[in-house]
Amino acid sequence: MRAILASWLTAQTGYVFTKKYLILISKYLEGCMVDRALKAARVMLKNSKIEDEVFSAELLNKGGNNRLYRIEGASNQYLLKSYFVCGTSHLERIKREFSxxxxxxxxxxxxxxxxxxxxLKSGFxxxxxxxxxxxxxxxxxPQFVSLATKFIKKLNPQRGRGAMLKLPDAAEAEFSFQGHFGLIHNRLRSxxxxxVSDTLDITxxxxxxxxxxxxxxxxxxACAKIEKYCLSPNANLPARFLCASPSDFGFHNAINPIIGNLRFIDFEYAGKDDPAKLICDFFEQVACPIPKKYEQIFISQIGKHFDDEDFISLRVEILRPLYVVKWICIILNVFRESGRKRTSFAHDINLASLHEVKALQLLKAQEKVEAIL
Structure with a gap:
């Protein structure tokens, strides 16, 4: 946030501000944001008819794209999420997460x-x-991966098919091979x-x-495999294979609580999706890599749950290289202005920190490039 603030102040005034001055302004703005969060939590609790006296809010700075606050009440603790606003996309992300x-x-x-x-108005x-x-x-x-498998199975019971089909489509949900091709092609274009402003940008x-x-x-x-197995690149996935998906699924969005069961969080991209896409994302995300030794058992368990292990495994085999490309694009998002804005919104990142983030992301991207090309 400090880097964006510095750029904005310089653009507005023509002056270059010192680090000390920027820190003071950042702390003042952070205090204003915490006060706003506290007020929003009180209003939402009151409107929900929950009687709890809220007395403090703490900015956690643990969100990938959003600001997270721990709200302390007399009876309970709450998590307040301030969604990154970009046009009207945050409205869909809020509605998708809560549904x-x-x-x-x-x-x-x-x-x-x-x-x-x-x-929706305040974005909380x-x-x-x-x-x-x-x-x-x-x-x-291995029990953690077993619990992740159990979570997906419980999200997709036979008795819940009607309710699942009423969920909105997951963000970037695609149901045909051609749709997956187009999705990732658009990410490549972005x-x-x-x-280019430094050597990291050049790389x-x-x-x-x-x-x-x-x-x-x-x-x-991918098309050669589609033809080999007599599949259609344009046909949509049969409805019986559609699944309720957390979308950005992995242990980077999980909490091992002090008391109780493993919990999964962050569902702003969740909804109906292709289970093969869920599997590809689960194993290709880089925030908390899943060891390769769990792949076959996870794929097998999800495939069996949908009564066609071979079909799900085949779709994963075809789509997996495409989703490696997708995740390289996601890793490189920090090099795009829109990606930097999201990161700066969630975290107080200065130019030095941004350089470190870019360097780390490049290492991850290069490792994946070597695996596919």
Missing amino acids: FLEYANEYAPEFVPSPIAFD GLMDFIEGSQKFNLKEN LAEIE ARNIANKLAQNWPMVIQK
Whole structure:
């Protein structure tokens, strides 16, 4: 936020402000935001007819794209989420998250926080606060992946098919191979927005160019498999395979609580989706990598749950290389202006910190590039 503030002040006044002055302004603005969060929490609790005296708000700075506040009440703790605003997209993200939380509390309540209220006008959402750790030793604790599998199964019971089909489509949901191709192609095109100002930007641009050059080959290989197995690139996934998906699914969006069961959080992209996409995202996200040894059992368990392990496995086989490309694009988002704005909104990042984030993301991107090209 400080870097954006510095740029804005310089653009408005023509002066370059010192670091000390910027820190003072940042602290003042942070105090204003905390006061606003506290007021919003009180209003939402009152409107929800929850009698609890709220007395403090703490900015947690743990959201990937949003600001998170721990709200202390006399009886309970709450999590207040301030959604990143970009046009009107935050409205859909808020509605999507709370509709999914309501659905999940019906079918898998032990795995998710309870929603309380949201306010589209202010861009806030309020839910239960879960005290716990976000550190997972997945290599030595297979029970976590087993619990993730159980969560997906509980989200998709046979008795809940009607309710699931009423969920909105997940963000970037696609149900045909051609749809998946188009989705990832658009993400590749967005990397053209990378502006070069230092050597890290040059490296990111080179990776983007390399992906663009090899993208036709990735599509060609996928189409060869589609033809080999007599599938249609344009046919939509049969309705019986549609699933309720958390979308941005992984242990980066999970909490191991001090008391109780593993909980999953952050459902602003959730909804109806292709289970093969869910599986690809689960294993290709880089925030909390899933060890390779769990892949086949996870794919098998999800496939069996939908009564066609071979079909789900085949879709994963075809889509997996495409989703490696997708995740490289996501990793490089910080090199785009829109990606930097999201990161700066959620975290107080100065120019030095931004340089470190870019360097780390480049390492992750290069590792994935080597795996696919």
